[in-house]
Amino acid sequence: MTSAQFKPSKWTFLFLMLAAMMILMGGAAVAPALPLISAAFPDASDASISLIVTLPALAIAITGLFLGILSDKIGKIRVLAISVAVFTIAGSSGYYLNSIPAILVGRFFLGVGIAGIICTTSALIVCYYDGLTRARILGYQAAAMGVGVLILEVSGGLLAGISWRAAFLIYLLGIVILAGVLLTMREPARKCEEIRAAPGERKAESDEKFPATPLLLAYITLFMGNLLFFLMPTKFPFLIAHMDAARIMGENTALTAGIFLGIGGCASAILGIFYGRIAWRFHRYTILTVTLLSFGLGLCILGFATSLVLVGVAVVLVGIGEGLLMPTILTWIAAITPRQFLGRAMGGFSVSLNIGQFASALAVLPVIALVATYSNMFLAFGCIALLLAVPYLVALIREKHNPSVAAHDTLAQVAQK
Structure with missing residues (x-):
């Protein structure tokens, strides 16, 4: 084929x-x-x-x-x-x-x-x-x-x-x-290009190595992002169940939680639709900084939320973070991986994606034991997300002020691969 x-x-x-x-x-x-x-x-x-x-x-x-x-x-x-x-x-x-x-x-x-x-x-x-x-x-x-x-x-x-x-x-x-x-x-x-390449060129291509170290950073970012995101489907319903404002539809707070999770999903899907325009204009460090800030602000707002308006703002912010995270990691992998290694690189992507989901459930246990309430738990993870944004913000500043590096690692450069 x-x-x-x-x-x-x-x-x-x-x-x-x-x-x-x-x-x-x-x-x-x-x-x-x-x-x-x-x-x-x-x-x-x-x-x-x-x-x-x-x-x-x-x-x-x-x-x-x-x-x-x-x-x-x-x-x-x-x-x-x-x-x-x-x-x-x-x-x-x-x-x-x-x-x-x-x-x-x-x-x-x-x-x-x-x-x-x-x-x-x-x-x-x-x-x-x-x-x-x-x-x-x-x-x-x-x-x-x-x-x-x-x-x-x-x-x-x-x-x-x-x-x-x-x-x-x-x-x-x-x-x-x-x-x-x-x-x-x-x-x-x-x-x-392999079909048209001269024998010497083919040998040079075969010397390309699997970019394990750069990919590891991408995988860690995906792992942490999904650890934060999966707090929503697993713990958000428990937060809503203890919120008086969530009983606007009666005692069935599960329906309220489902509606707000759906709102977050819609925000994520909309970001995915427009992602091409975003990625073309902004450096990946900018996008990842915004991603982690969105996670952090959304989770922190949930920690303080007493009204459904604040809950709505929070789930939209978390949805924006998830909508930016996955395509950014995928374009990052595409930019740094030789084509002959794409399968194993995407295999690492799938592993990081799902380990993050498992780790989310495990990470919650000691935090809940320490802070006692779901509101405090979301606040704690929100602060962690904000801290995770700092290295990417620093990297972005260094990239922009380094004259030896192009101003933007855009998808135009990726297309040259």
């Missing part, structure tokens, strides 16, 4: 975005069915029921880097197609499996499928597109992830209204995605 002359069509773009919609869907689609699953298996512990949601993320963290390396060796399209097939089969397996251990095995393999989708779709976008177009598509990818969670979680909830088993059928959407991958995508050449 390799073709150096392949140019992505509108259909290619569509199915890349549909594949991106599945990336954050690991546990979200069946989460509304968890109470029904618990009732169907009364002997199962609460911990094992919770693993139905969390186990896919663990599988992604374990297998993401391996699948990224594999995609560099055997081809990104091949790994993507296999991953979507695994996603579909393993995801829907809960419909016909009859025990919690068997369902959990299926959920683990669902995570393996998602890991392959993360690695390959991000790498394919970098290979298929350049410059401003690449930044715009990566922004759309981030927006598609957020929209996918919203749409698929609602769909899973509707199917759960039929039966808990029906909720697992949402993963059959993978059949459509698989057909689209096979029909609209082709394997990109490892380097488009």
Whole structure:
């Protein structure tokens, strides 16, 4: 399926975005069915029921880097197609499996499928597109992830209204995605110039090394950003439950929390749509400084919030931070990674993304024990986010005042890769 002359069509773009919609869907689609699953298996512990949601993320963290390396060796399209097939089969397996251990095995393999989708779709976008177009598509990818969670979680909830088993059928959407991958995508050449290069030039390209140290900084930034972001879906509902103003719709504060989380998701999606224009104009250090400041201010406002107006401002700020974070990290990876290493680089991206999610749940425990309330917890993490913004602000100042470095590391430079 390799073709150096392949140019992505509108259909290619569509199915890349549909594949991106599945990336954050690991546990979200069946989460509304968890109470029904618990009732169907009364002997199962609460911990094992919770693993139905969390186990896919663990599988992604374990297998993401391996699948990224594999995609560099055997081809990104091949790994993507296999991953979507695994996603579909393993995801829907809960419909016909009859025990919690068997369902959990299926959920683990669902995570393996998602890991392959993360690695390959991000790498394919970098290979298929350049410059401003690449930044715009990566922004759309981030927006598609957020929209996918919203749409698929609602769909899973509707199917759960039929039966808990029906909720697992949402993963059959993978059949459509698989057909689209096979029909609209082709394997990109490892380097488009490789076919035309002289033998000496090919050797020089083969001497390129995997940029482990620069990528580590990008991965740490992604890890910390997602650690902060995942405080929202995991702890924000508890904050709302203790807020008198949140009872505007009665005692059902879960509905209020869901509405505000949806507002944050919309802010994130909107930023993703316009990300191409932002990335073209601003240095990545500027964007990451704004990202961490948005996280910090949003979380601090939640710490002080006593009204729904302040809560709304806070969730929008956190949503802006998330909307900027993922496409910025992806464009950063694209800028510093030789194309032949993109698969493993994106594998590291998927690992950092999901370890941040796990670490968020663990990091909360000592902080809550220390500060006692959810308001103080959000305030503490907000202060941490503001401190994390300082190194990028300092780096930005140094970059602008260093005459030996170009003023802006823009996507125009990335397009020259």
